[in-house]
Amino acid sequence: MLLKIPVFRQFTDLEELKRFIPPSFNRSLVVVKEILDNACDEAEKKDYIVEVSLKDITLTVKNKGIFTEDQLQVISDFSERITSKYLKKSYQRGAIGQGLMIAIMLSDIDNHPVIINSNQKQFKIEQDRFSEFSKFLKKVAKPVKAFWYGKNAISERIEVLSYKKISLSSNETIEIIASRELKDNVLCVNGSLVHSIFYSSDEDGYVVNLTSFLNEPQKKKPIKCLFIYHSPNIRYADKNKERVKIPYKISRYIKNFYKNISIKSAAGEKDWILIKEKCQKIAEKKNITKENILKEYGKSMKPWRYVFLLLCKNIIDELNSKYGAVTIRQVYYQLVSKGYISNAENSYSNLVAQLTDAREMGIIDYFAFEDRSRYLLKPKTISIKTNPKDIVKDAVISSLKPPEIDIWENQDYHLELWIEKDALLKLFKKIADKHQLNLYPSRGYSSLTKIHEAKERFKEQIRKGKECVILYFGDLDPSGWNIYEVIQKKFSDLPVTIERIAVNPDQTEGLIPMPLKEKDTRINGFLEELKLTECYELDALEPELILSLAENAIDKYFDKNLIPDDSEWFKKYQEITEKIIKLVNEIEA
DNA sequence: CGGTTAAAACCCTGTAGGGC
DNA sequence: GCCCTACAGGGTTTTAACCG
Structure with a gap:
């Protein structure tokens, strides 16, 4: 069924129109900007020149016929959806339509005529909402569909x-x-x-x-x-x-x-903490009461929750000693794999809330976590009170730190470490540093930008006669498997070996499996190819095991006999640096 | 073919309302 | 009325499957 309501009313009816522009915006400026933007965009595509003229209060934009009548017909096909969130997402009709829409409505609101010259035709948008242009729209506008x-x-x-x-x-x-x-x-x-x-x-x-x-x-x-x-x-x-x-x-x-249609509310998992009873028992045993908690932290809390948070703290301490500061998501996976909490959608956000409380109360240290996704940009300045001589000296001396000699220069391979998630970056950083390897956390599906950059890197290495190898580490779940396959596919036009080191189906022994997410659209491929009914997180592997897997893989491609002898080089380096340091020390401020 | 939905990574805040 | 959960809101980025 088609509704017999012309949607262009939304763009020509003053009350309807007003809703599309935030109140703080200067409407006249917006119309100028939109018209110019869109005319320039279109002209640029075909190398035309945009002519803009302003006479009295009439803005004219000429773009040599880019706005063809055909295009206007497309734009004014209001059976297509329009953007529902201004400034956020726009659907289907694209920039011209959006620009025109705004132009029409603004000219309507502000009484400023806008003229679009297109294909020997002139469309004038002016105060009268059923003006030439509106009439044109009315003629071609299709009814809207649900x-x-x-x-x-x-x-x-x-x-x-x-x-x-x-x-x-x-x-x-x-x-x-x-x-x-x-x-x-x-x-x-x-x-x-x-x-x-x-x-x-x-x-x-x-x-x-x-x-x-x-x-x-x-x-x-x-x-x-x-x-x-x-x-x-x-x-x-x-x-x-x-x-x-x-x-x-x-x-x-x-x-x-719709009487017969029942509407269910979302059933989240209420008892997402699976060890509630256990915690309760511990609390009783250790005589942990609300009052005690209140006394110690200034805020009361149910004893079993407190016990739960203490258990979390243990795990977090352990993680901290292995990886340094961790992310809450890492803690979440640990708790899930230990069977402490359920692996449900609401579980993670509940945990975030719990750990927020724990931090604010002082049960868990703020330093236990780090936020790797946000950063602060600081200006680089120094105090006027510092001695310029010290600054120069420090700068020179720190710049003279002996560099590392490239141990891969004479090797037959170019190796890179690719990991699926940021969470394990720290663990892999150690090994990447040790073996002088590029380390790339893809964060789920890799971006095309980074793939392209990698390709350029590899091409350079291939020119040097090297074989390129990516050692890949990711989850053993439908998406994780697919991410790996996608990387393989993207590199199919280059002689690059992608070796999946972990988690592989033969490494799952002793790991606590996670249920497959049935909604995962990639589940079918996973089931067919691997015949697994459960999935495994990379985090679930012991860090030592991950490291040894990585070490072994690297050793396969690394020939120790080809490490360049750097003793002579460093001898010379030392001589020179000593001379420079001596010179610097002699400078009088 | 393109829009929609799903997945992955990560984080934070406020509040309605049920339970006790 | 306190405590807690669920669910709203807010932000960033990617790719693949599916469907009409």
Whole structure:
């Protein structure tokens, strides 16, 4: 079914239009920027020159016919979705359409005419919303279709309509569904569209028939629920959609229509801590009470939780001694593999919350963790009180630290260490330093940029007559396996060996398996190829084992007899540096 | 073919509401 | 009313499978 509501009304109706631009924006500036941006973008593609002229308050942009009538038809095909979040994501219609849309609406709001010269035609966008251009749009605009969104899209910007959380008039409420629980895609309509359905009256001449609208998609696919954009909290509301309010009688109407559809709330794992009872017993045994905790930390907490956090602390201490500061995700995997907590979606965020408390209370040290994903950019300055001579001396002496001689120069191979996750970077850093190897944490799927850079590196080595080898370490799970395969595929045009060192199917003995995530779209390939029903994290291997696997692999490609003799070199280096240091010491400030 | 959803890596905050 | 969980929100980046 097609709704017989021309969506271009959204771009020509003042009230509708206003919602698309944040209030703080200067509209006239935005229109100029958009028009110029898009004209330049298009012109650049075909090497045309953009002509811009401003007369009185009329902005004219000429781009030698890039805006063809065909293109305008495409742009004005409003049966396609439009962007629902300004400044965030735009769908389908692209820059020209977006620019035009904004241009149209702004010219409407600000009474500033905009002229687009295109293909010997002139489109003037001016105050009158059914001007030449609007008429053109009206003529070519297609009716809008209802469309399907998936789970993520919904959780991103759409809330379900039912009956719990949002307070309405009287005591009625509306419930928000946890969209994660939805197994199938659902039909939804975008807020402004719903808005149009309910608020356009017959006087406007638009046909509105909610029943047929609800009926139609039901025939095609079993429908779960009709979704309407809504945010319960005005703070979190999409500012573009804040005008969309759902009156109770409308929600009731829809609810009645779908009486038989049950809406389940998301069932997270409530008892995500699997060793609760054990902790309780320990607490009793050690006589840990709320009062004791309150006395010691100034904040009370259930004894079993405290015991749980102490157990976490032990594990964290152990990890710290092996790797140094760790990430919370590393701790999470450890706890899961030890059977302390469940491996559920909510488990990780719960753990984060627990460890936040633990840190703030002082149970666990802040230094136990590190955040590798954020950084501070510091200016490099020194105090005026410092002695310039000292600074120069320090700089010279520290720059004279003996360098490392390249032990790979005469080798037959060029070796690199690639690991799937950042978490193990520290462990691998040691071995990479020791053997002078490039170390690359791909963080899941490698970026094309880094693959390309690697290829350039390898080409250089191949020119030198070397064989290139990547020693790869990753999880033994569908995605982990696939990541490895993708790397192989990307290097298929270069003679590069990719050796998967760990985790391999023959290394899983004694490891605690994790269940396969059934939702993983790569699961089929994994099952077929490896015939495994469980998966294994790289972190689950003992660090010593990982290191020895790496050492053995490196030794295979490294010939000790080919290490250059550097004794003479360093003798000379020493002589020279000593002379320089002597000179520096002689300088009088 | 392109949009959507899923996966991977990582992190943090605020609050509604159930349970005790 | 406290404690705790779940679930909203916020941020960064990638690739593959699937589907119409």
